[in-house]
Amino acid sequence: MTDTDGTPAGPGAALARVPVTGTSRRFDAAVRAYVRQHPRATVVALGEGLGTAFWRLDNGRLHWLTVEPPETAAVRRMLLPDGPRRRTLACPVTGSGWLDAVRAPERGVVVTVRGLLAFLRPPEVRALFAACAERFPGGALVFDTVPRWCVGRDPWRTAPAAPPLRWGLNAADLPKIASAHPNVVAVREVPPPGRGPLAGHLARWRQHVPLLHTPARTVTEIRFGARRAAAGPGPGDAAADPERPAGHRSR
Template sequence: MGHPDGEKIDASALAGVSETALLTLNGRAHQAAHPRAIIDDPMAIRLRDALDVDFEKFGRRKGQEMAVRSLAFDRAAIRYLSDHPKATVVALAEGLQTSFWRLTEALPDAAFRWVTVDFAPIIELRERLLPSSPRVINLAQSALDYSWTDAIDTSDGVFITAEGLLMYLQPDEAMGLITQCANRFPGGQMVFDLPPVMVKKFAPKGMRSSRRYRVPPMPFSLSASELADLVNTVPGIAAVHDLPMPKGRGFFFEKVFPAFWQLKATRNFRGAYTLVEFG
């Protein structure tokens, strides 16, 4: 990890949606290093510390929501991989996530394989800074270039993650990607997250996280009832599960947010962690 001569690696080439990978990495690393950590992610800390990035520009958001989201994704993956220990996990637009190592720690006997799909600058950073593994393949391409689907071994099951991806796509691109996965990977599952549907109305140019940084626009979202209806509108989707919010630390993240998340009255106004099963 890191560079042999101790020099940090410049990540300033990341722009647009790819740059959000630095924001989420910083949040996860901060939470993993906290004395009352809510996520066990030593690899995220090492990765952040190996990068020469002005993380302060992202503002004060120290990432409980990012760590909690990763926990929700991990739980869904662990459930699937417990039943399909040799499955292939496809991490679409993976950015600087370190999920492979968290899941390997959680399931030491599993032999799942991992395919990272992301743009070349991200793949380059991953290959320089993260340990290589014979179980990990990197594909330097857009998730919307569907040729990646041909590289996936489907014989032992497929689990697809799209963490922090779909909201940045145009609605037809996002729906096209979900539809393509449903069509290509029967028997597989896909997990993704979406922001509250109000975000695209209230922040069409993207939300500011600090004076120096604005998160890119999020043109795509669906409410909980629209998500539930995917069973009827997308061929190949057999079931849609609205996943609960894992507990974080402190009154709001431990009590208020997870309870708010479960309320019937607010379901269509909050964001979503969604698991879809392909028939």
């Protein structure tokens, strides 16, 4: 809920003022842009944990669906109880069960996936893109991931129990995402808000300098067009697959 000047009001006001990272700002910018066009849209946050983006982005009309595994969903409901336009669904984020829980998709749907895709296998990533493109024509999907050179290396990671990184994406791979489904009509990297084009060029350059820094996560937005029949797999699909096993630098 917001005041007339757009400032968050009510119990969520404090949560909305929690400092956010550069990656969060890019997610927020992409969602805000979509919601401006579709003010009654549903935002589906896959695996957001205890994320508080709802209170930063709420326009008083949108709906918010958080999808979490049962254990995490129970904790979120306890600490951030559901509201009239905000609810948590206990469902595997990598499955398809949550797709049917999206109400009134004709009003618009933007799916956010933060900190998750890098841990999925390439076919799982591709299946998620295709499912969203098929079910949410006119919608969008915003996700982050690491450069492809990070996959299988992880020299910066300090949590031995964390799962391995299985999927990465370079700037040169963005156009190939469109092959996931015919309904994918646009793919773009979301730039850091408030910065000029030079910042985006520098971020892309950093993708190709492994071991010199903590790898920057890129944020990408996919837009879906009108519903079209998905083409069946062809003999060239494997070569065109943007989620091919990673670990090689782009030329």
